[in-house]
Amino acid sequence: MEPVLLRARGVPNSRSIDTYLAAGGWSGFAKALSMTPDAVVQETIESELRGRGGAGFPTGRKWSFVPKDHPGPRYLICNADESEPGTFKDREIIEHDPHMVLEGIAIASFAIRSNTAYIYIRGEFVRWAAILEDAIAEAHRRGWLGKNVQGSGYDLDIWVHRGAGAYICGEETALIESIEGKRGFPRLKPPFPAVVGVFGKPTVVNNVETLACLPHILTRGAKWFASIGRPKNTGTKLYCVSGHVKRPGVYELPMGVTFREIIEGPCGGIREGHTLKAFFPGGSSAPVMRATEVDVRADFDACAEAGTMLGSGGVIVLDDSVDMVETAANLAHFYAHESCGQCTPCREGSDWARDILDRIVAGHGRPGDPETLLRICRFASQGMTICPLGDAFSLPISSIVRKFPEEFERHIQAASAVPQKKLPVLPWAGSRPGFGS
Amino acid sequence: MPKLTIDGREIEVPPGTNLIEAARAAGVEVPYFCYHPYLSIVGQCRICMVEIVGQPRLAIACATPATDGMVVKSETSERAKEAREAVMEFLLANHPLDCPVCDQAGECLLQDHAATEQGGQFATHMVETRRTFPGYERRLIGPHVIQNQNRCIHCSRCIRFTREVSETAALTYKSRGNSAYIDTFNGEPFADPFSACAADVCPVGALTVRDFRFRKRAWKLRATPSVCPGCSIGCNLFLNHHERVVYRFTPRENPEINATWLCDHGRFLADSLNAQSYLHPHHRAAGQLSRVTWSEALRALGFDLKAAHTLRVVGSANLSNEELFLARELFVGHLKGEMVVPVWAGEQRRMKNGRGEWQQATDAHPNSQGARRLGLRVVDPAGLSRFLYGAADLTIVLDPTAHPVLAEEEALQLLRVSPTVAFARTEHPIANVASWLLPTTSMACYDGTFTSSTGAVQRFSAAFEPPGEVRRTAHGGMSPTVPTLAQPYGPPAEARPLWFLLTVLARELGATSLDLPDVESVFALMSGREKGFAGLDWDKLAGPGEDSLRERQHVG
Numbered sequence: 007m008e009p010v011l012l013r014a015r016g017v018p019n020s021r022s023i024d025t026y027l028a029a030g031g032w033s034g035f036a037k038a039l040s041m042t043p044d045a046v047v048q049e050t051i052e053s054e055l056r057g058r059g060g061a062g063f064p065t066g067r068k069w070s071f072v073p074k075d076h077p078g079p080r081y082l083i084c085n086a087d088e089s090e091p092g093t094f095k096d097r098e099i100i101e102h103d104p105h106m107v108l109e110g111i112a113i114a115s116f117a118i119r120s121n122t123a124y125i126y127i128r129g130e131f132v133r134w135a136a137i138l139e140d141a142i143a144e145a146h147r148r149g150w151l152g153k154n155v156q157g158s159g160y161d162l163d164i165w166v167h168r169g170a171g172a173y174i175c176g177e178e179t180a181l182i183e184s185i186e187g188k189r190g191f192p193r194l195k196p197p198f199p200a201v202v203g204v205f206g207k208p209t210v211v212n213n214v215e216t217l218a219c220l221p222h223i224l225t226r227g228a229k230w231f232a233s234i235g236r237p238k239n240t241g242t243k244l245y246c247v248s249g250h251v252k253r254p255g256v257y258e259l260p261m262g263v264t265f266r267e268i269i270e271g272p273c274g275g276i277r278e279g280h281t282l283k284a285f286f287p288g289g290s291s292a293p294v295m296r297a298t299e300v301d302v303r304a305d306f307d308a309c310a311e312a313g314t315m316l317g318s319g320g321v322i323v324l325d326d327s328v329d330m331v332e333t334a335a336n337l338a339h340f341y342a343h344e345s346c347g348q349c350t351p352c353r354e355g356s357d358w359a360r361d362i363l364d365r366i367v368a369g370h371g372r373p374g375d376p377e378t379l380l381r382i383c384r385f386a387s388q389g390m391t392i393c394p395l396g397d398a399f400s401l402p403i404s405s406i407v408r409k410f411p412e413e414f415e416r417h418i419q420a421a422s423a424v425p426q427k428k429l430p431v432l433p434w435a436g437s438r439p440g441f442g443s
Numbered sequence: 444m445p446k447l448t449i450d451g452r453e454i455e456v457p458p459g460t461n462l463i464e465a466a467r468a469a470g471v472e473v474p475y476f477c478y479h480p481y482l483s484i485v486g487q488c489r490i491c492m493v494e495i496v497g498q499p500r501l502a503i504a505c506a507t508p509a510t511d512g513m514v515v516k517s518e519t520s521e522r523a524k525e526a527r528e529a530v531m532e533f534l535l536a537n538h539p540l541d542c543p544v545c546d547q548a549g550e551c552l553l554q555d556h557a558a559t560e561q562g563g564q565f566a567t568h569m570v571e572t573r574r575t576f577p578g579y580e581r582r583l584i585g586p587h588v589i590q591n592q593n594r595c596i597h598c599s600r601c602i603r604f605t606r607e608v609s610e611t612a613a614l615t616y617k618s619r620g621n622s623a624y625i626d627t628f629n630g631e632p633f634a635d636p637f638s639a640c641a642a643d644v645c646p647v648g649a650l651t652v653r654d655f656r657f658r659k660r661a662w663k664l665r666a667t668p669s670v671c672p673g674c675s676i677g678c679n680l681f682l683n684h685h686e687r688v689v690y691r692f693t694p695r696e697n698p699e700i701n702a703t704w705l706c707d708h709g710r711f712l713a714d715s716l717n718a719q720s721y722l723h724p725h726h727r728a729a730g731q732l733s734r735v736t737w738s739e740a741l742r743a744l745g746f747d748l749k750a751a752h753t754l755r756v757v758g759s760a761n762l763s764n765e766e767l768f769l770a771r772e773l774f775v776g777h778l779k780g781e782m783v784v785p786v787w788a789g790e791q792r793r794m795k796n797g798r799g800e801w802q803q804a805t806d807a808h809p810n811s812q813g814a815r816r817l818g819l820r821v822v823d824p825a826g827l828s829r830f831l832y833g834a835a836d837l838t839i840v841l842d843p844t845a846h847p848v849l850a851e852e853e854a855l856q857l858l859r860v861s862p863t864v865a866f867a868r869t870e871h872p873i874a875n876v877a878s879w880l881l882p883t884t885s886m887a888c889y890d891g892t893f894t895s896s897t898g899a900v901q902r903f904s905a906a907f908e909p910p911g912e913v914r915r916t917a918h919g920g921m922s923p924t925v926p927t928l929a930q931p932y933g934p935p936a937e938a939r940p941l942w943f944l945l946t947v948l949a950r951e952l953g954a955t956s957l958d959l960p961d962v963e964s965v966f967a968l969m970s971g972r973e974k975g976f977a978g979l980d981w982d983k984l985a986g987p988g989e990d991s992l993r994e995r996q997h998v999g
Binding site: 172189194342343344345346347348349350351353354355356357358361362365372374378381384385386388389390391392 | 484485486487488489490492500501502506526529530533534536537568569570571572574596597599616618619620621622623
């Protein structure tokens, strides 16, 4: 397949605007400027482009929620706070083709009639923030940004806002709070950002990869884009493969290839002498998959059908050398550290789950621990929390407990073989409803 | 007006009402910790989960507006109950089990909920080490507030209070996740003029008021509706008292005046109501004060008053409308004397009402507006001095603490010229010059009304009989001086409310129309005669009806 989003990878001097213009860059935005904003939205809806940040929400429909008659300013935010463990696609795009991102931002801003766009970039991405700043300056000099772009009468400014390294700021409302200079606490929804977003104005937040698709949709047409991949799961997708494969990295493949095709194709299969044990299909927040589920198609709908999610497309491959309990503990450490602390189930639950998993790994597991973990996960997800971070830690941990019960059993049995310090039992405990009883 | 069903009860509420308030109107209690009607809604505690029929997920009642035809299940929903139990397990996982030594016990939302919701039955398999915040267990963060971060349930009410109400943004979160804790911004002392309200809104014992800590267990306190005597704004409050000792003021909800707030200045006047320096009537003969009985004192005073050709009276804007009315009718109307009410500007005070509007105090007295309404001559310090320089056969000072000028040597010299009658409660130099020293009581011992600077006539109620001397122990506790089995509150004092003394004097002077049995009758007479009080109903002046649940949840 001819690369679309990664076409600049390996091209010398690919970040320069001249290279980008020579490859037909900024012509998508030029085409958009000759259309009406509504026509751009329509074109995007027809392309069936779905958000690449994790939720897979149709991009064109997201734009159409912005109130058309809103008098004041409205904003577009490019979410480059790529912090999901196992995900490194946005950085790759920015590294090789920053102008493609800027062009996508310009098209989306034009479509929602916004004159100001922000790029919220992860704090650790120091180099990539500088790349974007350089590209913005270059685009300004060539008249693709700023006042009266290319004589069209349309104004657009893009600002790069660096985060401070919080995972939660990848959540769109926490991101908005962070841009406003506040603590990164997700907001209660509704109202949704499309109505009340940054500075109280209608705001659309799109992922870098989503925006990078737009120039191609405009230049080659929605039909072309929709012809790639599968119905309702169109276009190409960047899969970030990490873990125990021979050639980890970012690969661009049409949406809907199977995970087996990804792992055994460009990645060269599992490392020598080992077999696949499990994999996370879409970053660490997606429910884990067993080796037997490797033939599931890597698109939004097929993953949802299989009880997991494509998420960000960060495929984390684990081979038979991995202890799944330790994997769960590792994840729990990340989420307990990144929980914002705002609402109860996530704040308390992520910490509690981490403590339990640490204890099991340390050889002090007890019967009933897996049930306690499942209960924590159940009541920290499915709408019990303000933002999806509750689900993000609950789903992978509960899926590991459910799909690999024998590993927990092994740890707990090994622990009970060693004499344990007996904890005092309160006289009234035992007969009461509670965790694990 | 949306009409909805909550737990099978139909209710119609104004548009925009959230489900907690709608349920309360329907008589259903939805538990909450982070919600507060005068603060923004954050939906952080997640305990107010309810089931809305037709929606796959549970919803938080605080952030869900009532809509027409909605069918809500709170107590009747197994799913909501299960979710609330889980939230309680989460909250209690790291909450210390120190209720017996926690000063919030008895008025703690978490404790109440744990005790009632699950039938007091609670078990957990949490065997992990509890999260603690070493160094933050007993931290004085400001002049009045002590923090115990271990008990914090991260509801952010205190933070929102300082941001949205007191507008100092003095409190903030630090750190993240389960290590997040409350701290003062920049680590500066929490010197907010409303700092104790942050402890009020704290649903648990994470923030407690230093001045009240360990003085009295919350369940021993009785609450009597009253009005703040601190300035002319007239904030509504409860006197919290036990065994004839006032321990604290807590806010009483009134959206028009103080929402559910009290400023630190007014709140910490509570202890001043316990002062009772003068316990018996005294008469000065040959330069010596000697104790007399009330009947001797009032009879003799009656003769003196009748004999006086010129009579002057220094009133006070700290007195109730009824007392000012009685004094005016008796001394000005009946005896043709001259009366002034000195008003002192004092320090500027302010308060935010339920609509978020600031109100300023015009002076330091709770009832200067009432004096004006009664047509009394209100004077400034210069006017008071001029008044004292005038000659009179007899001077009556109804409340020597009314104005700082009265304690100055110049004023005392002027009062020495002719006989002076002083009605006083607390230690005051006027006792050295008065020929009659008659003890009165604090406002905790009688009913009355104050007129606020905005013109609201508000009633305060008698909390207890006039106490004897109150003794303060070394650790700050208070008790009657000589409690016995027969008189557990100590020997009764002879101090009497001023209104009562004035009615007895009226009888002595033959003004029978003023010889009234209770304050309500005085008020009825006043509202019949005075335009400023016409049409007011004594029973309706006590403020909005008491909703014990609501009071507890907002203040606790």
